Amino acid sequence: MRGSFEELAMPLFDSLYNFARWLTHDREEAEDLVQETFTKALKGFPSFRQGTNFRAWMFRILRNTFLTSRTGLKSGMTVSLDSEEGESAAAVTAETPESLLLAHSNQKMVQEAIEELPVIFREVILLCDVEEMSYQEISETIAIPIGTVMSRLARARNALRQSLTKKLQGE
Amino acid sequence: MACAAWRNKIGAYADGELSAEDMLDVGEHLRGCASCTADLLSRVQMKRSIQTAGKRFSPSLALRQRIEKGLPPQKKPARLWNWMATLAATCALLLIVSLTFYRSGASQQGRTFAELADLHVTTLASATPVDVVSTDRHTVKPWFQGKIPFAFNLPELGGTPFTLEGGRMAYLEQAPGAQLIFKIGNHRISVFIFQDRRDRRFAPGDTLSRNVTFNMETWAGDNLRYFVIGDADPGDIHKLSELLKSTAGS
Ligand SMILES: [Zn+2]
Numbered sequence: 001m002r003g004s005f006e007e008l009a010m011p012l013f014d015s016l017y018n019f020a021r022w023l024t025h026d027r028e029e030a031e032d033l034v035q036e037t038f039t040k041a042l043k044g045f046p047s048f049r050q051g052t053n054f055r056a057w058m059f060r061i062l063r064n065t066f067l068t069s070r071t072g073l074k075s076g077m078t079v080s081l082d083s084e085e086g087e088s089a090a091a092v093t094a095e096t097p098e099s100l101l102l103a104h105s106n107q108k109m110v111q112e113a114i115e116e117l118p119v120i121f122r123e124v125i126l127l128c129d130v131e132e133m134s135y136q137e138i139s140e141t142i143a144i145p146i147g148t149v150m151s152r153l154a155r156a157r158n159a160l161r162q163s164l165t166k167k168l169q170g171e
Numbered sequence: 172m173a174c175a176a177w178r179n180k181i182g183a184y185a186d187g188e189l190s191a192e193d194m195l196d197v198g199e200h201l202r203g204c205a206s207c208t209a210d211l212l213s214r215v216q217m218k219r220s221i222q223t224a225g226k227r228f229s230p231s232l233a234l235r236q237r238i239e240k241g242l243p244p245q246k247k248p249a250r251l252w253n254w255m256a257t258l259a260a261t262c263a264l265l266l267i268v269s270l271t272f273y274r275s276g277a278s279q280q281g282r283t284f285a286e287l288a289d290l291h292v293t294t295l296a297s298a299t300p301v302d303v304v305s306t307d308r309h310t311v312k313p314w315f316q317g318k319i320p321f322a323f324n325l326p327e328l329g330g331t332p333f334t335l336e337g338g339r340m341a342y343l344e345q346a347p348g349a350q351l352i353f354k355i356g357n358h359r360i361s362v363f364i365f366q367d368r369r370d371r372r373f374a375p376g377d378t379l380s381r382n383v384t385f386n387m388e389t390w391a392g393d394n395l396r397y398f399v400i401g402d403a404d405p406g407d408i409h410k411l412s413e414l415l416k417s418t419a420g421s
Contacts, residue, residue, distance in 0.1 A: 006242045013238065017230035031234050038238050110224035128186065129218050130225030135188050154182060157217065 005045045008054050009038065015131055016062055022126055023066050023075075023119065033069065037062040056133070056140035063123070063142060075119045113163040121156035128153055172200075177207050185214040198402060202295075202357070215289065283343070284400075288385055290341055291361040291400050294350065301337030301352055311338045311351065319347050323364050323395060326418040332356070333411055341365075353401075353411060360401030360411060367396040388412045392419050 016037060020030035041048075041061050048057060066072040114122060127133045127141060139146045177200050183189050184197045201208050294300050303314040308325035316322070318340055328335060334354045341350035341363055348365035386408045387400040397419075399412045 004243075006239075009242075010239070013235060014230060017234070018226060018228045021228035022225070030228070031230070034230065034234065035238060035241075039241060042242065107220075107224045110220045111227060114221065114224060125221060126225055129221040132222075135186070150183070153186075160221070161217065 005042055009041060009058060012055060012058050016058060019059065019126060019131070020062060020066070022114070022122060024071055025115070029071060033062060033066055036065050040065065053137055053140055056137045059127070059141045060143070109164065109167050113160050113167065116163060117156065117159060120152065121159055124149065124152050125156045125160065174204060174207055178210060181207060181211050182214065185211060185218060212292065215292070219285070284387060286343060287363055287398050287400055290350065290363070291385070294339070294352065294361060295359055302339040304337040306335050308335060311335060314338065315349050319349055321366055321395060323349065324418045325351070326414040331414065333414070355403055355407050358401055358403035358407070360399060360403050360408065362411070362415065363398040363400070365396050367391045367394050390416065392416065
C-alpha cells in the first residue's frame, strides 16, 4: 500500500526546513523554499517512482529549487571542483587536536564553522551527519556518484576540522 | 595492512557504510590498535558535534499550517497508535535493535542509544576499562553501593559462556548508573543499568540503523532500565539479557 503524500512528506518537514535554513542563511527565504518544495513535490508526486527513495527525492527538489533561486545562483554551488573524482576517498586521517575535543561542547563554534563552509561541502556534511543519509541517498539527492560523495565528504570534514582548529587557536 | 590503509576504511566505518565483512575486519584491527581507535573516536566525536550543532533551526507553526493547508485533505486513520502506545507501556518492553554509533536517528531513543554506544566504545578504548576488576559478582555488586542510588542483582555465570570482567560508574544524561563489562569469546558486552524514567519510551520496532555495528537489547523492570550492548551476535546479547532478567527480580 502506498502512503499518501502527506503521510510521506510531513515527517520530513522539520528536516527540510533546517536544511533550507542552512542553505539560505535566511528565515524568510527558507520558508519560501520549503513551501515551494512542497508545492512542486505534490505536483510531481504522481510521477514519483515507487521503490525509489522518497526522502532523497524531496531533498533533491529542495536543493534544485535552491540552486535556481537568486541566492543559490550566487552561492557558488556551480563552481567546478577540480579533479574531485580522482581523489582517494577518506585518505585523510582525522587527527583531531586534543583541544578540538573541547569543541564537542562548543556548539556555537561548530555552527560557525559549518556556516563558513562552501555550500557544496556544507550540504554533504549536513546530509550525512545531521540527516543521517547513507552515501547512496546523498548520491541520489545531489546527483553525484557515490565515489564523489565519499571524496567530497572527506574534503568537507577536513575543511571543517581545519577551520575549527584555527578557531580554537584564535581563542 | 598498515594503519594508513585502515584509515581509509575507518571513515566509512564511522559512517556505517562498510559491508559486514569489512566491518568485522576493521573491528578486529581496532581491538589491537590504539591509534586507529583514537582516530575512529575523533571521527565519531566530530560527527556527533556536527549532528548536535546542525540541528539548529525549527520551522514556525505558521509555516507548517500554511503547508498543510496546501495539501489535499485526507481521511484520518483509526487511532491505532494510541491503543498501541498503551499496550506497549503496559507490557514489558523488549527491543532488539541494531545500530551503528552515529546513525541512530533523530529520536530521543536514537540519541540515548548513540550515547550508550559511545560509552561502550570509549570504555573499550580506555586504558583502564573498569574501575572494579573482578569476575566475582559478589565483589562487583557491593562496589557500587553508595555510588549509585539503587541496587541490582547479577546472575551466576557458572556454566554459561559469559565472564564478568568488572564494572564502572556510568552517566546517562547526568544520571548515575552502573556499567558492567562481560566477555564472551573475543567480544565484550556492556550492560548499563539506570533508574527507569517514565518519560523515556522505548518503542519496539524502531529501526535505528541500516548497518550492524552493535546489537542492543533494552528492557525495564523493578524501576530499573537495562541496556545490553556489544558487537557480539544478537543471540548472545539476548542470552545475556535473559540471564540478567532471570536474576533481576530474585
Ligand atoms: Zn591501526
